[in-house]
Amino acid sequence: MREGPDIARIASLVGDPARANMLNALMGGTALTATELALEAGVSLPTASSHLSKLMEGGLLTLASQGRHRYYGLASAQVAGMIEAIIGVAEAVGPKRVRPGPRDAAMRVARVCYDHLAGEQAVAMLDRLFDRKLLLREDNEIRLAPAGASHFTALGIDIDRKARRPVCRACLDWSVRRSHLAGTLGAAILDKIIAEKWARREKDSRAVVFSPTGRQAFEKVFLA
Amino acid sequence: MREGPDIARIASLVGDPARANMLNALMGGTALTATELALEAGVSLPTASSHLSKLMEGGLLTLASQGRHRYYGLASAQVAGMIEAIIGVAEAVGPKRVRPGPRDAAMRVARVCYDHLAGEQAVAMLDRLFDRKLLLREDNEIRLAPAGASHFTALGIDIDRKARRPVCRACLDWSVRRSHLAGTLGAAILDKIIAEKWARREKDSRAVVFSPTGRQAFEKVFLA
DNA sequence: AGGATGGTTCGATTGCGGTCGAAACATCCC
DNA sequence: GGGATGTTTCGACCGCAATCGAACCATCCT
Known part of the structure; x- marks a missing residue:
């Protein structure tokens, strides 16, 4: 020993x-x-x-x-590196992922993460917002572009700049291993999605289910 | 979740x-x-x-x-790399043991990491190989330069390109917080060091101890 | 075959640590 | 101040996994 x-x-x-x-x-x-x-x-x-x-x-x-x-x-980055290494082994060793159940599938598509949207839809949305230069990447942070500010207010999404929380924040998605949008803006967007009845929250779950028309509306606005 | x-x-x-x-x-x-x-x-x-x-x-x-x-x-070497990474964190956060014993010091200088050399000597070696453009940094990976291929074969170091493992890989050192060389090339170099009797493995330890003449030979070949 | 050595399985015991509800503490907002 | 929200502490419960002795299996030696 x-x-x-x-x-x-x-x-x-x-x-x-x-x-x-x-x-x-x-x-x-x-x-x-x-x-x-x-x-x-x-x-x-x-x-x-x-x-x-x-x-x-x-x-x-x-x-x-x-x-x-x-x-x-x-x-530290050292800790992050260690975790990466462990993830690497875990992926190499456990390639077989149990078949994701229906609720699991829904969770992957869209779910609530604290107060904002997460899942594939949310990740795709953030990608598009970057593409359209409404948000800007800055190192590990996200900044609201001037064009973005007017864009969101035009959509009726109120951006609370005074809140202590940052307006934009990246949040890592567990299903996709990419970031989605958190912060007050992320929260406001989720609010709008619910308010417009584009989607509803599954009971006793974090899953968010879009209605057919709601999905179209959401995609038109955020994934166009 | x-x-x-x-x-x-x-x-x-x-x-x-x-x-x-x-x-x-x-x-x-x-x-x-x-x-x-x-x-x-x-x-x-x-x-x-x-x-x-x-x-x-x-x-x-x-x-x-x-x-x-x-x-x-x-x-696998991947598993070994993960353990090295964990050791690194444990060393960094662990209660620093008062006075690192002599064996500990030897371990810092040179030790075996799975099948290749680690420690200050190994880190210095990798630095020099980059300097001499025998190896090339590529993002997070290491590539063997054409000049490197001929160089190592001239040294009698056989590079197995067909193995599933990569020829070169960076492995994070826990003592120094820098990378040393793993992969088939790293393993082959350690083999040579032992075969040439430049160093011997300490019994019941990962430490690798160079003989005075062996150290000179090693430095001449790899740290020149 | 029989004994010796290397390894695994079984069964029973035990203690550590993950878990949550309730309550305490801290900070902000009005 | 008082109420709301974010966070930690306390206390109690419970399950799981680590542990070992004894029995069992496998391989080698003569």
Whole structure:
């Protein structure tokens, strides 16, 4: 029994499903709040909080307190690299993914992520918004372009610039491994989708189901 | 909530102290028997056997049966790379052990990483190979330059281009936070170092110790 | 065949850690 | 101040997986 760095301690931190999901969500590079991470991980808030303090104690996360919000992020690129390496092995070793059930499929297409839309639809939407130069990539951040500001107000989407939350934020999607749009703008867009009755939230699920006409409307506006 | 690759499953395999010790022991690159691994891990034989079957099922190990001996080894260089990455994080966040022992110092200078050389010497070597344009950086990958191909064959280092493994790969070093050379070329170079008796492997350790003349020879060939 | 050595399976025990509800604490907003 | 929202702490519950001894299987040796 030879002594080395405590690799078991680090690995076991990642080895819990809830914590793994949190870390995966944080792989996008943007810090998230405890509540968001609880949702991503699918656990209650107390449980998430407990996990987060363990991850902090283990040195895998950093914490930035902003008022009553506490943003958790990966501690370093080294940690991110480790997680990438683990993901790599997991993909190589478990190519067989269990057949996704119907609800699972719906979740992949569109679901609620905290207060904004996630899933394939949301990822496609963000792509298009970049294409149309309504949003701009800046390093790991997203900025609202001037053209975007007028565009969204014209659509009746109110952009709350005063809120403490950022207007735009990238949020990593677990189904597609790409980013979708969070922040107040992301939230406002989801509000509109629900308000216009383009889609409804599935009961007791994060899934968001579009009606046929609603889907057309949504695609016309956001995926055109 | 649910995600693609089951990273928690893989990480939790490494997250048990007994299994972590086994994997750490296997990082030396030589396959070991169940009894040896039980000893390394400090657990009874039945316990070790149980762990080993879990690691096998998880795809982290390969098994080679030879008579009544069963030799367990790491399944792939990818798995080894993942473990290196975890070690790196553990080193970075771990309570720095007071005074790194002599063996620790040797490990930092040069050690075996699965089947290739790691440590400061290996990092310096890769730097020089880039400088001399024998290897080329390409995004995150490493390519063998035409000049490099002839150079290594002239040194009597055989490059197996047909193997499924890549010829060159970057592997992150835990002691220095930089990359060293893995892949078939990395393995071939380590082979040469041992074959030429420039260095020998420390018993029961991953450390690689250069002899004075061997060090000179190595530096002349690879660090010139 | 019989004994010795290497490995695995079985069964029972045990303790650690993940989980949540309720309550406490902190911060913001009006 | 008072109410709302975000977050952590507390306490209790429960399940799972790690552990080992003993029995069982496999292979080698003579």
